[in-house]
Amino acid sequence: MSPELIRIIIEATIDTLHMVLVAGGLGTLFGLPLGVFLATSKRDELFPAPALNTVLGVVVNITRSTPFIILVVAIVPFTRLIAGTSIGTAAAIVPLTVAATPFIARIVEGAIREVDQGLVEAARAMGATPLQIVRKVLVPEALPAIVLGLTLAAVSLLGFSAMVGAVGGGGLGDLGIRYGYQRFMPEVMAIVVAVLVILVQSVQTFGDALARRLNKRLRHA
Amino acid sequence: MTAAVALSSASLDGATKLASVPQDARREEAAITLAGVGKTYAARDGAAEVSALHDIHLAVPRGRILGVIGPSGAGKSTLIRLVNGLERPTRGRIALFGRDVTALDESGWRRERRRIGMIFQHFNLLSSRTAFDNIALPLEIAGVSRGEIETRVTKLLELVGLTDKRLRYPAELSGGQKQRVGIARALATEPAILLCDEATSALDPDTTRSILQLLKRINRELGVTILLITHEIPVIKEICDEVAVIEDGRIIEAGPVFDVLTRPAHATTARFVEGVTSVELPAHLRAALRSEPFPASLAVLRIGFAGPHAATPVISRLSTTLGLDINILAGRIDAIGEQPFGSLIVAAPGDIASLGATLAALHVLGLRVEQLGFIAAPPAMPARSPCEEVSDVA
Ligand SMILES: Nc1ncnc2c1ncn2[C@@H]1O[C@H](COP(=O)(O)OP(=O)(O)O)[C@@H](O)[C@H]1O
Ligand SMILES: [Mg+2]
Numbered sequence: 001m002s003p004e005l006i007r008i009i010i011e012a013t014i015d016t017l018h019m020v021l022v023a024g025g026l027g028t029l030f031g032l033p034l035g036v037f038l039a040t041s042k043r044d045e046l047f048p049a050p051a052l053n054t055v056l057g058v059v060v061n062i063t064r065s066t067p068f069i070i071l072v073v074a075i076v077p078f079t080r081l082i083a084g085t086s087i088g089t090a091a092a093i094v095p096l097t098v099a100a101t102p103f104i105a106r107i108v109e110g111a112i113r114e115v116d117q118g119l120v121e122a123a124r125a126m127g128a129t130p131l132q133i134v135r136k137v138l139v140p141e142a143l144p145a146i147v148l149g150l151t152l153a154a155v156s157l158l159g160f161s162a163m164v165g166a167v168g169g170g171g172l173g174d175l176g177i178r179y180g181y182q183r184f185m186p187e188v189m190a191i192v193v194a195v196l197v198i199l200v201q202s203v204q205t206f207g208d209a210l211a212r213r214l215n216k217r218l219r220h221a
Numbered sequence: 222m223t224a225a226v227a228l229s230s231a232s233l234d235g236a237t238k239l240a241s242v243p244q245d246a247r248r249e250e251a252a253i254t255l256a257g258v259g260k261t262y263a264a265r266d267g268a269a270e271v272s273a274l275h276d277i278h279l280a281v282p283r284g285r286i287l288g289v290i291g292p293s294g295a296g297k298s299t300l301i302r303l304v305n306g307l308e309r310p311t312r313g314r315i316a317l318f319g320r321d322v323t324a325l326d327e328s329g330w331r332r333e334r335r336r337i338g339m340i341f342q343h344f345n346l347l348s349s350r351t352a353f354d355n356i357a358l359p360l361e362i363a364g365v366s367r368g369e370i371e372t373r374v375t376k377l378l379e380l381v382g383l384t385d386k387r388l389r390y391p392a393e394l395s396g397g398q399k400q401r402v403g404i405a406r407a408l409a410t411e412p413a414i415l416l417c418d419e420a421t422s423a424l425d426p427d428t429t430r431s432i433l434q435l436l437k438r439i440n441r442e443l444g445v446t447i448l449l450i451t452h453e454i455p456v457i458k459e460i461c462d463e464v465a466v467i468e469d470g471r472i473i474e475a476g477p478v479f480d481v482l483t484r485p486a487h488a489t490t491a492r493f494v495e496g497v498t499s500v501e502l503p504a505h506l507r508a509a510l511r512s513e514p515f516p517a518s519l520a521v522l523r524i525g526f527a528g529p530h531a532a533t534p535v536i537s538r539l540s541t542t543l544g545l546d547i548n549i550l551a552g553r554i555d556a557i558g559e560q561p562f563g564s565l566i567v568a569a570p571g572d573i574a575s576l577g578a579t580l581a582a583l584h585v586l587g588l589r590v591e592q593l594g595f596i597a598a599p600p601a602m603p604a605r606s607p608c609e610e611v612s613d614v615a
Contacts, residue, residue, distance in 0.1 A: 118343055119345055119347060121307065121341070121345065122339070122341060122346075124307060124334075125305055125416075126334060126335070126358065126362050127332065127362060127363065127410075128331075132362055136358065136362070140347065140350070141347060141348060141349050214349075216350075216390040217348045
């Protein structure tokens with residue numbers, strides 16, 4: 001394998017990591033509060049706003065049920081508005097973030113709904129404000145589940161990021177299609193797949209370990 | 222709000238004297254007062270509305286321990302949650318230390334709750350925080366400084382005997398230790414009132430006893446007024462000064478624990494009390510029991526003791542003054558606070574003259590007597606005989 005090819009593979013890997021990290025980071029930034037809100041805004045909950053809860057729920061579901069490749073195309077005008085272009089790594093981050101946000105929001109919502117209501121009750125009995133309950137009780141208690149969910153989101157984003165390669169997004173997917181498929185270099189395709197497998201495996205291992213560290217529920221003294 | 226308060230401190234007067242009450246405390250405003258309180262949960266999601274509480278009048282005197290006992294679904298949790306505003310009453314008024322809190326808004330209640338601790342059946346500790354950090358939580362919420370938190374939590378850990386578990390997570394603690402953390406957490410903001418919702422129902426009997434002793438110490442040493450709810454009579458017996466019995470959302474009986482437990486006026490109370498205070502005839506004697514006297518039969522009597530009479534050597538006195546052979550078949554003597562109570566089942570000569578004399582003598586002593594029936598005298602009754610079933614006779 002030529003040094004040139006190795007350089008290209010390394011660059012593509014960096015591009016992929018760049019897209020996944022930025023989209024994952026932004027997705028968490030938007031998805032975490034959205035998820036918390038979805039989990040706490042039904043009737044009689046901490047921030048009751050049932051109408052808004054329903055509307056946001058529908059929006060989240062629509063985004064989540066749209067196939068990613070269609071989402072990419074459908075939001076091109078929005079992508080142009082944000083990134084100034086619809087092609088390349090920077091542009092790919094926009095649809096990736098749009099896909100990651102509702103995904104992460106649902107994960108966070110689920111993790112928070114799993115928190116024992118008795119803890120909310122105890123915090124209320126201490127005189128905690130709803131915001132204090134979120135910050136000091138709900139999020140810390142849900143954290144192990146949230147970390148596992150974010151791991152899942154990162155793995156999905158790796159897959160999606162390979163897909164944006166098909167529409168000019170850059171990264172490993174793009175490399176695999178241009179070299180492996182169009183120029184018929186099966187060894188490049190194989191390397192791309194191998195790198196993706198290693199990335200997924202690493203993310204999963206790291207996420208599992210972190211979640212286990214954070215989970216104080218199953219400790220063996 | 223002084224109107225119609227079922228458990229006013231005045232009811233402590235009379236036959237029962239609870240030595241630990243300072244005289245002047247009786248005149249002060251109660252710590253918790255509920256007057257004509259009702260609670261109806263609105264209908265929702267297809268479920269009909271639920272009337273959980275009706276016309277509740279209750280006063281918890283300052284510095285005392287009041288227990289509310291009742292079967293599951295009676296409205297106990299609803300009642301206790303009204304006291305710290307986790308639920309709002311649909312009728313009536315609630316006052317804390319004489320201050321009406323019925324109309325407080327949520328932020329007013331938040332401030333109020335810092336003066337009211339609460340502990341729970343399932344402890345409700347944060348699994349992600351150590352014992353120390355769990356106890357620190359209410360202080361963090363109240364905006365207490367780090368240094369102050371360190372000092373106070375250290376003292377609290379000492380108070381509940383968990384200094385060595387400071388950095389343990391709840392998953393590493395036993396049920397009793399978890400409840401101790403819960404108690405320390407509830408006391409962190411130095412509340413005047415402690416609410417206990419079935420705080421020992423998830424614990425084994427030994428642990429229950431040690432937690433109850435801790436609560437009693439907190440009440441006596443820190444002067445914290447305690448309102449606790451339970452479905453277990455032993456909890457009431459062990460630490461409460463007063464008790465209210467609740468059924469179907471109504472308080473059906475209330476008063477000093479000794480009075481209510483030894484002289485239950487309501488059938489439900491009697492059923493609750495039965496297990497701990499009364500005593501049953503051993504099965505083989507129950508089978509031999511007849512309702513009419515017959516030649517040489519012995520009368521079987523259940524004698525209820527309450528208060529000072531339990532201490533008097535009733536049986537030996539009867540035997541000596543009347544010259545009759547009286548045998549104890551079964552018995553149980555217990556105490557609430559320092560006051561003994563209990564019951565004995567005895568066999569006394571069943572002929573009309575002897576029985577009449579026995580009943581009269583017991584009556585003079587002010588004891589409650591119930592005639593259960595008649596049994597045949599054992600062939601040759603040994604001097605101190607069929608006592609195998611006697612338990613706990615002090
Ligand atoms: N949040 C609620 N919404 C509707 N009904 C409730 C609610 N909480 C309690 N109830 C009902 O009120 C009644 C009393 O419940 P509760 O106070 O929990 O009783 P206890 O603690 O004595 O078991 C029950 O019939 C229960 O189903
Ligand atoms: Mg209950």
